[in-house]
Amino acid sequence: MKKIKKETKSESLSLVILKIIGLSVAVTAASIISPPFLYLLVKGYLKYKLKGKYTRLEIQKSLVYLRRKKFIAYKNDNPAGKIILTTLGKKKLKRIQFHQIQITKSTWDGRWRFLFFDISESYRAERHLFRKKLQAMGFYHFQRSVFVTPYECENEIGTLKMILGLESSVYIVTADRFAGDKKLLKEFDLKKLKT
Numbered sequence: 733m734k735k736i737k738k739e740t741k742s743e744s745l746s747l748v749i750l751k752i753i754g755l756s757v758a759v760t761a762a763s764i765i766s767p768p769f770l771y772l773l774v775k776g777y778l779k780y781k782l783k784g785k786y787t788r789l790e791i792q793k794s795l796v797y798l799r800r801k802k803f804i805a806y807k808n809d810n811p812a813g814k815i816i817l818t819t820l821g822k823k824k825l826k827r828i829q830f831h832q833i834q835i836t837k838s839t840w841d842g843r844w845r846f847l848f849f850d851i852s853e854s855y856r857a858e859r860h861l862f863r864k865k866l867q868a869m870g871f872y873h874f875q876r877s878v879f880v881t882p883y884e885c886e887n888e889i890g891t892l893k894m895i896l897g898l899e900s901s902v903y904i905v906t907a908d909r910f911a912g913d914k915k916l917l918k919e920f921d922l923k924k925l926k927t
Contacts, residue, residue: 745786746794747828750803752777753817754825826895830861833888835869840882840922842909847871847879847889849902858896865892872919882920 752773795815798804803821807814817825847866851859869888871879886904893899916922 742790742794742797745790746797748777749791749794750798750817750821750825751828753804753815754822829891830865830895833865833869833892835881835883835885835888837870837883840920843882844907844909844913844916845881845883845885846874846905846907847881847885847902848905849877849898851877851898851901855896855898855901858898862892862896862898862902872916880916882916882922 795804798821799806801820801824802818803824805816805818807816849859849862851862866879867873869881869885870883871881874880889902889904893902
């Protein structure tokens with residue numbers, strides 16, 4: 733059996749910093765932010781979200797780690813300058829986002845979400861990842877390129893499509909109960925609703 737490596741406090745901090753840099757890039761539509769601003773942003777986020785007590789030294793060590801891994805760089809190679817999220821850093825961030833996407837199981841509203849896709853052969857690797865992720869998220873493989881879930885999933889699938897570059901190849905259709913959905917009820921362990 734494969735052992736799952738437990739994330740250390742410094743690794744967790746490094747991922748948080750990477751996400752914040754990525755978020756700052758998305759929010760400001762620019763790829764550079766200043767280290768003092770980053771420190772304040774990280775500290776505020778950690779206090780609010782993680783209730784962690786990270787020192788300036790711990791944050792600086794995480795920045796050194798991210799730079800050594802080539803996820804970030806400093807403009808003009810000056811550590812006192814601005815931080816740039818590298819191409820490798822953007823890929824790492826996408827992988828993190830990809831693995832964190834999950835569907836929240838809630839009370840069933842009596843409707844099915846059918847996901848159809850027609851992904852071209854030139855996106856073969858993405859298609860394979862997409863199928864694997866759908867199965868990991870709990871979708872039922874209904875037919876060759878059709879998966880189904882009873883739970884709302886539009887936001888999660890939208891994010892997944894964006895990460896994999898499949899925006900024009902994936903469709904969701906919401907349907908009411910239909911004759912023959914008893915197998916799906918059993919598959920998802922849902923209580924039969926009155927029709």
